[in-house]
Amino acid sequence: MVADLKTDVLVIGAGPAGSMTAKWAAKNGAKVLLIEKRQEIGSPVRCGEGMSKEWLGEVGIKPGKWINVEVEGARIFSPREQVFEINEKHAGNEVGYVVERDGFDKQLAIDAANEGVEVVLKTAAVEVLKEKGKVVGAKVKQFGEKFDVRAAVTIGADGFESQVGRWAGLPTNLALRDMDTCLQYRMTNVDCDTRYCDFYLGKVAPGGYVWVFPKDDGLANVGIGVQVSQVKTTAEARKYLDAWIDKHPGYAKGKKIDMVGGGVSISAPMKQTVTDGFMLVGDAARMIDPLTGGGIANGCIAGKICGEVAAKAAQTGDSSAAFLQAYEKGWRARLEEKLYRNWLAKEKLCTISDETFDKIVDALQGVRLQKLSVHNILKAVHEKYPEVTKEFEAFL
């Protein structure tokens, strides 16, 4: 029989958001327990491994060995495969690194442990403990034995498939239109360009896109996201991805050495991420950027705020929902506007025909945009195809 435990802050899930939350809570003086259900942090990888980089300093992450490639820009391919290049100069925040995601996650857990966080592996939350409606910890299972962990503040960082949030009473449910189903192969012997992350838009991936993120010369993550509401039969993510690869000789000749799947939320921001004694962070809190599908940056940025508020709550002895509003307000002030804006843009993109996509990218050929913004793009498109921009008047 394992004795029950008591701590200031219990963080469930040692992905980037969880480790970041744990680290910043410990840095601010809290006693922190970080539990992870897997035996190895970061593995198996469930990620395309592309991420932006301008936010790393803000949350105290130093570039490390987990970086595979630093890219110069992104290339958007229209359905006809005309290219629109987004380079670092006018889109510094959208380009960055292709990473070794398991190494990245491990480094964040190491950073947390070095701040004094207790990291416990092979330990899964099986229910949240409640007293008079307030979350006071979680029942966990470790090596087949169950015991209680009581905490002043409990944090759900259990990823896309979050159950902890729902147990705590926060509605994290997604509609079919709010999720992309994703599949990716790591492929060797392909014609990728290590200077760019590539995105292929249109009917090749309804409600999503095909990505090629280069990890080395000849080695790339080739993946797809498809909106679940547009799925008609089974295994469509795989069928669409295989069809795309078949049509591209530079990839069809490649060999698959790894396969990764997963879900990505593409919803508008959640209305509520705290309740008495409890906060939700990262993919679990639907903080994934609904346009790009990227979740690491937002999870880490919110995680820092979450950790700071958790430590304060533990110190003051007040972990009421009212006190935890500091987190709710903090992450929204930092992230919500962009999340909402990108959600609107994504909703619009999902309705655009391949012909319209082609016209937009065609209109941008040879145009030098000072700054990448929806407004500037539409202005350029208006000059060549004024009829196309009629659809987008709301954005101008």
Next chain:
Amino acid sequence: MPNKKSLHIEASGQLCIYCGACVGICPLNCIYLDETRITFDEKICTRCEICVRACPVGAIEIG
């Protein structure tokens, strides 16, 4: 017609890649993912088939 709820639901061990896509979309929170095992709470599951559509590799079967 047999009751829909009496149908068996399972993820094929041959196909499942344990990615958790089905867990995140399940409206009733009744799918559980251990490292290499997916289980369905068949008493709660209504066989709505949303997880079947969300699965990227077509591993979930009902019937």
